[in-house]
Amino acid sequence: MARNVLTISPSLEDYLESIFVIKQKKQTVRVKDLAKHLKVKAPSVVEVLRKLKEKNLIVHEYYGYIELTQEGINKAKAVYGRHIMLKKFLHQILGIDEKIAETDACRIEHYLSKETLERIIKFIDFIETCPQGEPEWLNNFYYFVKHKKRPLECKAKFLGGNSQNNIVKLSDLKVGAKAKISKITDTGILKSKLLGLGFVKGEILKIEKVAPLGSPVDVLIKNTHISLRKEEAEKVIVEVL
Amino acid sequence: MARNVLTISPSLEDYLESIFVIKQKKQTVRVKDLAKHLKVKAPSVVEVLRKLKEKNLIVHEYYGYIELTQEGINKAKAVYGRHIMLKKFLHQILGIDEKIAETDACRIEHYLSKETLERIIKFIDFIETCPQGEPEWLNNFYYFVKHKKRPLECKAKFLGGNSQNNIVKLSDLKVGAKAKISKITDTGILKSKLLGLGFVKGEILKIEKVAPLGSPVDVLIKNTHISLRKEEAEKVIVEVL
DNA sequence: TAATTATATTAGGCATCCCTAACTTCGTCA
DNA sequence: TGACGAAGTTAGGGATGCCTAATATAATTA
Numbered sequence: 001m002a003r004n005v006l007t008i009s010p011s012l013e014d015y016l017e018s019i020f021v022i023k024q025k026k027q028t029v030r031v032k033d034l035a036k037h038l039k040v041k042a043p044s045v046v047e048v049l050r051k052l053k054e055k056n057l058i059v060h061e062y063y064g065y066i067e068l069t070q071e072g073i074n075k076a077k078a079v080y081g082r083h084i085m086l087k088k089f090l091h092q093i094l095g096i097d098e099k100i101a102e103t104d105a106c107r108i109e110h111y112l113s114k115e116t117l118e119r120i121i122k123f124i125d126f127i128e129t130c131p132q133g134e135p136e137w138l139n140n141f142y143y144f145v146k147h148k149k150r151p152l153e154c155k156a157k158f159l160g161g162n163s164q165n166n167i168v169k170l171s172d173l174k175v176g177a178k179a180k181i182s183k184i185t186d187t188g189i190l191k192s193k194l195l196g197l198g199f200v201k202g203e204i205l206k207i208e209k210v211a212p213l214g215s216p217v218d219v220l221i222k223n224t225h226i227s228l229r230k231e232e233a234e235k236v237i238v239e240v241l
Numbered sequence: 242m243a244r245n246v247l248t249i250s251p252s253l254e255d256y257l258e259s260i261f262v263i264k265q266k267k268q269t270v271r272v273k274d275l276a277k278h279l280k281v282k283a284p285s286v287v288e289v290l291r292k293l294k295e296k297n298l299i300v301h302e303y304y305g306y307i308e309l310t311q312e313g314i315n316k317a318k319a320v321y322g323r324h325i326m327l328k329k330f331l332h333q334i335l336g337i338d339e340k341i342a343e344t345d346a347c348r349i350e351h352y353l354s355k356e357t358l359e360r361i362i363k364f365i366d367f368i369e370t371c372p373q374g375e376p377e378w379l380n381n382f383y384y385f386v387k388h389k390k391r392p393l394e395c396k397a398k399f400l401g402g403n404s405q406n407n408i409v410k411l412s413d414l415k416v417g418a419k420a421k422i423s424k425i426t427d428t429g430i431l432k433s434k435l436l437g438l439g440f441v442k443g444e445i446l447k448i449e450k451v452a453p454l455g456s457p458v459d460v461l462i463k464n465t466h467i468s469l470r471k472e473e474a475e476k477v478i479v480e481v482l
Numbered sequence: 483t484a485a486t487t488a489t490a491t492t493a494g495g496c497a498t499c500c501c502t503a504a505c506t507t508c509g510t511c512a
Numbered sequence: 513t514g515a516c517g518a519a520g521t522t523a524g525g526g527a528t529g530c531c532t533a534a535t536a537t538a539a540t541t542a
Contacts, residue, residue, distance in 0.1 A: 042491080062491085115338065241370040281499090
């Protein structure tokens, strides 16, 4: 498959990017600098340099320094920009360790579509221009990663005001709440009825509507809407997610 | 570099994954199915099958059907799981077009570290188990992508109650608000003073603290804390971000 | 300035992953 | 049953991207 001058291979992009990066710190760029930076041997570098030269992306004289042409600079900047964005996304937003973020960014930067890259840039922008600075939900995410559950205050607005933890009666939930069934406290007919409706331990449900006086409650469970009277809802103990 | 049986190349992973996927729809998997699915020619498939056979990941008799061994199934499931997660992340969270998400997932699934993949899975989990269902901030993000600005209600809590749009006096902002300076309404000494402090059009600032009666206001601008009296803060017109 | 060391280049080779062309086998249907 | 088309295989080759070993040039220093 013939590659034109506009689309270059991932490897060439890496070399171009490295030349750009090294140039920023060191003024001069040599074969050994590139070899070290990219963790390859010198002959590999020389071979790639020949290709970059053919495509007019660099200037390189025998045994001399390596310089980017204007076209090379443009391309390198584009590649480097992508790299920086991806790393930022992985490290500063997803919270991945910096070194791993660096490696991953390096590896995937050549393979993502323009659309995805632009969306990621928008995502970063969305977070950085958040009116409150670091948005609350992002901190909740870090908490979630660390403790494997959401912080309580994050759930507070979905609980009735009187509960200290997140194990409550279904009847105490507000609209929009998602919860996992943990127990049914009735032993009679009601329990059989609830079980029959799908109110089984471990099942996830969501509160769709609550009538003014708390009865009936419209619950979405297993993709079905079920209407519970208050007496029934009080018998279902759930854990707010 | 010798690859052991545990780590296989990106291409082999793709073939394994395809066998798994085709098997789910069709019961039998043949060379031509794989060729079509992976958009390669038959001889390429045959070559890879030989390698997969050597590694005991598939069973394949001369001119016969292709079957995964138990080890092959395990590996394929792992790869496929990664793929599904990545696609979900790109499509359902970042909002990328489904086809593009599919392609991108395909391309990067082999290159992401375990850490990043796990974090992405956590991110999906974080969103899917959100007590309110689709979290508000995510919808705000989609709005942001579409309209290039946040919805007003998203900014409302950082504005004084009386403003209808997001161009307000600095003195109306609450703690935590980020805003961009749009104008200084004083023409005298105050203006020079403010300009001197860095209150230039276009500059981004953040409200750090507001004293009980609205004076002074502690503003973070260009990484410096500056304390403004109410009379000064009233002269700075800003756009809430 | 000549010897030594550091750096760059050339030559040739290997693994991956794809291809075309030619050939073999399988299944089906006249 | 045997011929024909579809599917699978073999042989050989090309691009990419890396390597080692040998060689050429540049830089340094005795």
